[in-house]
Amino acid sequence: MQAEPPQLGKLEIKLYQARDLKGPDVLGKKDCYVVLTYGKKRVSSSVKEGTTEPVWNEEFEIDNVPYPTKTKVAITVVYKGDEKDRIDRVLGVVAPSVRLWTTGTNPRKDQWLDIGDMHAYYMGKVQFHIHWTKHESPKLEPPKLESPKLKPPYSQVFKSIDPVLLGVHAGLLL
Numbered sequence: 001m002q003a004e005p006p007q008l009g010k011l012e013i014k015l016y017q018a019r020d021l022k023g024p025d026v027l028g029k030k031d032c033y034v035v036l037t038y039g040k041k042r043v044s045s046s047v048k049e050g051t052t053e054p055v056w057n058e059e060f061e062i063d064n065v066p067y068p069t070k071t072k073v074a075i076t077v078v079y080k081g082d083e084k085d086r087i088d089r090v091l092g093v094v095a096p097s098v099r100l101w102t103t104g105t106n107p108r109k110d111q112w113l114d115i116g117d118m119h120a121y122y123m124g125k126v127q128f129h130i131h132w133t134k135h136e137s138p139k140l141e142p143p144k145l146e147s148p149k150l151k152p153p154y155s156q157v158f159k160s161i162d163p164v165l166l167g168v169h170a171g172l173l174l
Helices: 154-159 163-173
Strands: 007-019 032-038 041-044 055-067 073-079 089-094 111-116 122-134
Touching: 007 032, 007 073, 032 055, 041 055, 055 122, 073 111, 073 122, 089 122
Parallel strands: none
Antiparallel strands: 007 055, 007 122, 032 041, 032 073, 073 089, 089 111, 111 122
16 A cells, blocks of 8 residues: 655744844854755745844745655754854754644644754754645636537528529428
8 A cells, every 4th residue: 555645735934933042152143043944945034133032923935845744844043144254153953843743724833942053952942833734726627618509590501502402402302
């Protein structure tokens, strides 16, 4: 028995906020933003300046996402580079399992997950929800059948026929 192939849909990601972000004192940065990645698709939030508790309340959509899928959404928290070095630094990443996504008509469920750096140290937490909705199948309408073209009334047909032939045919019918 084969599993059903994945269905395509739209992924809606709501990014609410982050708390207890670590690192800005060490890195000398406090302006941060989030990069959301799914496969090769990537979207970024706005930059929140001067805080370790940013609030975004931003929504993002990624279209043509299969479900079920093994690909995860990566939520990457980034500190923006300052005027000196202009290099943005990754604070940490969280990659919520597909099991945390809500789907279809199920109510959306907000999540808080810990952000880990490359050494798996706790770097704060982020609140979000991820919801997948199946694309609606296009409604198929029955094909329109054209009515057959009616032949003109017989009187018109007979007018176009040679009178001699018409007489012959009429005689045959009697």
